Structure formats: structure tokens, C-alpha cells
Amino acid sequence: MSKFKEKAFWIAFGDFGGRGLAFITTIYLARTLGVEFYGLITVAISILGYATWGADMGMLNIGVREMAKEPELRKFRAKEIFNLKIALAVLVLLGSTLVLSFISIGSLQKQVILGYLYALIPYALLLEWFYSGKQKFGKLAVSRIVNGIVYFALVYWLVVDPDDITLVPVLYTVGVTSAVAVLATFSISDKPFTLPARKLKNYIELLTSGSLIGLGEFFAKIVQLLPPILIGVFLSLKDAGIYGAAFRIILVAMMLDRIFVNLLLPNLTSLWSTNKEAAIQKISMVLRLVLVGGSLVSILTALNAEQIITLLYGSEFIDSIEILQILSVFILLTFINSLFSFGLIATNNDRKYFMATSIGGSVSAIIIVFFSNFENPHLVAVSVVIAEFILTFSSYFWFRTIVPSKILRPLLIVTIVAGLMFMAFQKFDVHYLIASLISIILIPLISWNAKVIRIGELNWLKEKLLK
Secondary structure, three states: OOHHHHHHHHHHHHHHHHHHHHHHHHHHHHHHHHHHHHHHHHHHHHHHHHHHHHHHOOHHHHHHHHHOOOHHHOOOOHHHHHHHHHHHHHHHHHHHHHHHHHOOOOHHHHHHHHHHHOOHHHHHHOOHHHHHHOOOHHHHHHHHHHHHHHHHHHHHHHOOOHHHOOHHHHHHHHHHHHHHHHHHHHHHHHOOOOOOOOOHHHHHHHHHHHHHHHHHHHHHOHHHHHHHHHHHHHOOHHHHHHHHHHHHHHHHHOHHHHHHHHHHHHHHHHHHHHOHHHHHHHHHHHHHHHHHHHHHHHHHHHHOHHHHHHHHOOHHHOOHHHHHHHHHHHHHHHHHHHHHHHHHHHOOOHHHHHHHHHHHHHHHHHHHHHHHOOOOHHHHHHHHHHHHHHHHHHHHHHHOOOOOOOOHHHHHHHHHHHHHHHHHHHHOOOOHHHHHHHHHHHHHHHHHHOOOOOHHHHHHHHHHHHO
8 A cells, every 4th residue: 555545544544433433423412412402512512622722722733743844853842742732721721610600601501511621631632743743644543443432432321311411521521531542552652752841931932833823723713613602692502503413514524624634734844845846736736636526525415415414313403404505615615725724834834824814714703793693593604604715715815925826717617517516406306316426427527628637636646546
């Protein structure tokens, strides 16, 4: 097996295995707890997402980038990154607990949210950044699979009715802790901390450097984390559950994006530091492949939305179908945005990453808050798509100052083709299986004829898969 295929396999195995098990666990929880309590979990996990951001402050991406370099080229040491992550997690947990004590919500809601916040500690101990940077994806896969198995087994065994909702965050934290134990065991032989931590000024420099990426991630996460919280505040926990069920499907589709990012960041960092011209050429090829692949995944998600929701969640979540169709556009935009935003990180343009995400994220937040006031989850879904488009455009604007890239023509081609095909299928009530098959054939074919993808991209992809 080639190195590229081996890495892609282990990333896919870890994500589809670990996150696939987590997704199955989520389906079980949705069916067992009902829409409202599932909505509470969706809101609590979104709050944990923001807390995790505060406890990380860019350390994850800094860690991946630094570990991808040769030891003599590293600006920050593994021990320094590890220690700072622990310190930040403790501070955020204490601060979050204090803030939560002053918020006027029900004791049950408060208990569930606080339960999830305790997961900050094992997340800080998790050495994923080290193994991602070293591209040891097999060990990462094992840790994620163990996490998924432990979490699913405990939930299936202990959560049997809505009264058990307070157990869910505890079991979630135990699952993350199991992943920590696996990577800690591997680290005994891998010895990530070969060099000792240095003085306080190095930690300050690390935090300062990470803050640009961290603050950028805060704005980048707005599109994913803010809507469920706003729906829970402005609408209801039931509506948050309806929205959360649809967005969970999007997150499953985005596992492909995570494979892409985990391969892109360390490889692009390494290539950019040695041969910028080759890196620019590869980025152009990847962009065209992402446009075609992302549009195909988006239309397939939209076409099969009804079958996906009813099969996985049941009739109680029928209102999630249209939301999922709207959010399917989010997949293509996220694929494109990942290339530009993580490309900025990989090329050491942290300040431009911050500018791209802070400007795009601020505008996105205003749009999402505005649409949330209409108290309609469908409109919130529309605002999420608009917000992701703005973030993508902002990332592209700053990325093209580093790497010249032309996206307008190929983007218009794939989006117009996919959009017209979807409307035609809906108008003539084409069976979803037939519509899916036609899409799989026509989108790549039209993209080839319109020269969105060319022989160079196909040869490069073939080389990577067979090498």
C-alpha cells in the first residue's frame, strides 16, 4: 500500500470508525431521549465546543504544524504545548463553572451542561496533535475507535429512558478519557517529550502565536456552534433537537473533509517549507478535485434527505428533512473553505487566517443572530449556508494573496449544474436512487467536458493512489 493510501486509510478508518460509532450513539440517544432532551444535548455540546476552543487557543493546529517539521526547525516544543493546554483547560473549566452558576436555567439543564464541560480535562491530555503532526494516523485511529466503542457500549448499557439524560455527559467524558489512555500508552515508546520545556517567556510566545489561530477558530466555529444555542434560546430545545439531527448528518458527511484536512495540513506545511512552486501547483489541483467531489456529496445528501432522516431518526424528526436539504450546500462550501483556511495555517500565515475568520465570522454571526429572531429553524439553516459562504469568500480573499487561484468559473459550473439537476429531479419526482445514479455519472462528466477537472488532476490523483 502506498504511503498516501495508507495515511488516507488510517484517517478514514479512525474517523469513520470512531465518529461512526459516536454517530450511532447519537441516533440511539435521539430515539431514546426524544426530541427535547436530544435538543438539550445538542445545545450542551455546542457550549462544550466553545469551551474547548478557549481551552485550546490554537494549540492543536500549532502542535500539528510544529510536529510536522524537523526537530531543529521547530519553534515550540511538545512539552510546552502539552503543559499550556492543561493550564488553559483548568482555567476555562473553572471560569465556565463560575459563569454557569449565575445563569438562570433549570437545574437539569445546568447539570447536563456542566457534565459535558468536565470533558475539557481529558481533551487537554489528548495527544492527537502530536500523532497528527507525526502522521502516525494508525495510532490515532485506534484511540478514536476505542473512544467510540467505550462511549457507545456505556450509553447502550446505562441509558434506557429520558430519566437517564444526566448520565450521558459523564459517559461522554469517560469515552474521551479512554482515548487519552490509548495514546498515553503509545507515547511510552514514542517519547513525544524528548526535550524539556523552557522558560515562561516561551509559553507567553506560544500563547501569543496560538491566539491568532485560536481567535480565528472562534469565528470559524460560529457557523457550527452558534445556531443550536440560539435556537435553544430564541425557539425551544425541541427545535434545537430538530436542527441538531439534520446538522449531525452534515457532520458525518464532513468526515471526508476531516480526512482532507488531516492530510493537507502536515503535507502542505512540509512541501511549502521546501518547494513553494510545487505546493502552489498541488493546491490548484486539489481545489478542482474538491469542487467536483464536494458538489457531488452535497447533491447526494439533498436527494436522499428524506430517506436518511426517517431511517435513522424516525417519524418524530420528520421536520429535519427540509433543514437537511438546505444544509447540504454547507458541505461543498466547507470543503472549499477548509482548503483556504487551513492552507493559511499550513503556510504560516496565522495573521491572515485570523483576519479571514474574524471578518467572515463577525459578519456570519450577525446574519445568524438576525435570522434566529424570526424563530424559524429553516431560516436559521439558510443563514448557516449564507454564513459559511461568507467565511469561504473571506478565506479565499486572504489565501489568494499568498497563492494565486481562480475559483469563480469552476465554482459556478459545479453549483449551477448541481442546482439545476436537483430542481429537475424534484419537479419531475425522480426516484431518489435513480436521481443519485444520474448525479454520480453526470457531475464528473460535465466537469470534465467543462474542463473543471483536467488530465493533470486525474494523473496526480492516480499517482497518489497507486504510488
